Amino acid sequence: MTNCWRYPAVPCRLEVNQPWWDQFRFADAVDIAIVAVLLYALFIWLHDRASRSLGIATGMLVVVFFLARSLDLYLTMLAFQYGLIGLSLVFLIVFQQDIRHGFERFTSATWLNTSRTARASDQAVSVILEALKEMAESRIGALLVFPGREPLERHVRGGVMVGAELSTPLLLSIFHPKSPGHDGAVLIKDSRIHTLGLHLPLTAHVDQLGGGGTRHAAALGLADCCDALVLVVSEERGTISVAQNGRLETLQEQQLAEALQAYFGSHETKQRAPEKHPIQKLVTPLAALAAATALWFSFAYHTDTIERTFVVPIEYRNVPEQWEIEEPKPKYAEVTLSGSDPAFKLLDPTNVAVSLEIGDVNGGRVFRWNTESNLSNMVTELEIQRVVPETVTVALREKQP
Numbered sequence: 001m002t003n004c005w006r007y008p009a010v011p012c013r014l015e016v017n018q019p020w021w022d023q024f025r026f027a028d029a030v031d032i033a034i035v036a037v038l039l040y041a042l043f044i045w046l047h048d049r050a051s052r053s054l055g056i057a058t059g060m061l062v063v064v065f066f067l068a069r070s071l072d073l074y075l076t077m078l079a080f081q082y083g084l085i086g087l088s089l090v091f092l093i094v095f096q097q098d099i100r101h102g103f104e105r106f107t108s109a110t111w112l113n114t115s116r117t118a119r120a121s122d123q124a125v126s127v128i129l130e131a132l133k134e135m136a137e138s139r140i141g142a143l144l145v146f147p148g149r150e151p152l153e154r155h156v157r158g159g160v161m162v163g164a165e166l167s168t169p170l171l172l173s174i175f176h177p178k179s180p181g182h183d184g185a186v187l188i189k190d191s192r193i194h195t196l197g198l199h200l201p202l203t204a205h206v207d208q209l210g211g212g213g214t215r216h217a218a219a220l221g222l223a224d225c226c227d228a229l230v231l232v233v234s235e236e237r238g239t240i241s242v243a244q245n246g247r248l249e250t251l252q253e254q255q256l257a258e259a260l261q262a263y264f265g266s267h268e269t270k271q272r273a274p275e276k277h278p279i280q281k282l283v284t285p286l287a288a289l290a291a292a293t294a295l296w297f298s299f300a301y302h303t304d305t306i307e308r309t310f311v312v313p314i315e316y317r318n319v320p321e322q323w324e325i326e327e328p329k330p331k332y333a334e335v336t337l338s339g340s341d342p343a344f345k346l347l348d349p350t351n352v353a354v355s356l357e358i359g360d361v362n363g364g365r366v367f368r369w370n371t372e373s374n375l376s377n378m379v380t381e382l383e384i385q386r387v388v389p390e391t392v393t394v395a396l397r398e399k400q401p
C-alpha cells in the first residue's frame with residue numbers, strides 16, 4: 001500500500017444530543033465486566049494481604065490522579081503516564097509471589113469450594129492426630145510439613161508427587177521404616193498427601209535441637225525460612241515436636257491437637273467465620289462494579305463526537321493491459337470522519353484507501369467514480385462526513401505499441 005499522510009489532527013468538536021445509553025454498545029458492557037472482575041480480585045488481595053500503609057498510599061495516588069485529570073495538570077499527568085509503567089514493574093517484582101499464588105488459587109478454584117474444605121480439614125485433624133500418636137507409640141520417625149501462606153517450593157528439594165487422600169493407614173505405611181518412601185518429609189496440602197520424600201533445609205541453630213538429630217534439624221530448618229508448620233516424630237524418643245516460626249518444641253497430645261486445630265482454623269478462617277448476610281457478600285463485587293463503571297465513564301466514554309481529516313491514497317485497480325491513465329492523475333483524497341475518540345483509536349489510517357475499479361473501458365476515455373462508496377478498511381463506529389474530491393475523473397489512453 002502506498003504511503004498516506006495524516007493531517008496534524010486538530011479535531012473539531014461537534015454538538016451531540018445523543019444520550020449515553022444510545023451510544024452504549026455490548027462491547028462496553030463486556031469491557032466493564034472484565035475490569036470489574038480484575039478490580040474485585042485486587043480488592044480481595046488488598047483486603048487479605050496488603051498492608052494498611054500500601055492501601056492508604058494507593059488511595060492517595062488515585063485521588064491525586066483524578067485531581068490532576070480534572071484540573072488538567074499537565075506535568076502531573078505526564079508523571080503518572082510514565083510513572084505507571086515503572087510502578088507496574090516494581091509492583092510485579094515486589095509482589096511476584098503473591099501474584100503467582102493468586103494465579104494458583106484462581107486456577108485451582110479452591111476459593112469457590114470453601115465449605116467442602118472446612119469439613120475436609122476437620123477430618124484431616126483427626127486423621128493426622130491418630131497417625132502421629134500411633135507412630136510415636138511404635139517409635140516410627142516421621143516428618144510432616146503443612147504449608148503456610150508463604151510458598152515453600154524454593155526451600156524444599158526432591159520429593160515424589162502423590163496427590164492422595166489423607167488417611168491414617170497411608171501415613172503409617174509411608175513412614176514405615178521398611179517403606180522406600182519413608183525417608184524425608186511428607187507435604188500435606190489442602191488436606192491431601194501432596195508429596196513424599198521431600199528434602200528440607202537444615203537449620204543453623206543446632207543449639208535449639210535439644211538433642212534431636214537431622215530429622216529435627218530439617219524440621220526447624222524449614223520453619224526458619226518460611227511460615228510452614230512442621231511436625232516431627234522422634235524415632236528414638238517417641239516424642240512429637242512442632243517447628244514453627246523458627247522455634248522447635250516438644251508437644252503433649254493436647255497441645256498437638258490444639259496446634260493442628262489452630263493451623264487448620266487459621267487456614268479456614270474465612271470458612272469458619274459466621275456466615276455473612278447476602279447483602280454483605282455483595283458489597284465487594286458491587287464496589288468493583290461501581291469502580292469499573294466509574295472508570296469507564298471517566299476514560300472510555302466520550303460525549304464528544306470529533307471530526308478528523310486524513311489524506312488517503314487513491315488506488316486504481318484493474319486497468320486493462322492496453323490502457324494507461326493519463327498523467328497528472330489524482331493520487332490522494334481527503335477523507336473526513338466523525339466519531340468518538342476511542343473509535344478513532346481503533347482506526348489505522350495507513351490502511352484506509354479509496355480504490356477505484358477501472359475494469360471494462362468500453363471504448364470510452366473519460367471516467368468518473370464516486371469516491372465515498374469505494375473507501376476500504378473503515379471502522380464501523382466512524383461515520384464518513386465527506387470525501388474530497390467527491391468524484392474522480394481520469395483520462396485513459398491506449399498504450400503506444
Ligand SMILES: Nc1ncnc2c1ncn2[C@@H]1O[C@H](COP(=O)(O)OP(=O)(O)OP(=O)(O)O)[C@@H](O)[C@H]1O
Pocket residue numbers: 141142143182183184185198199200201202212213214215216217218233234235236237
Ligand atoms: N534434610 C532432610 N530433609 C528431610 N528429612 C530428613 C533430612 N535429613 C534427615 N531426614 C530424615 O531424618 C532421618 C534421620 O533422622 P536422624 O535419626 O538423623 O534424626 P533425629 O532428629 O535424631 O530423629 P530421630 O529422633 O527420629 O532419630 C532420615 O532417615 C530422613 O528420613
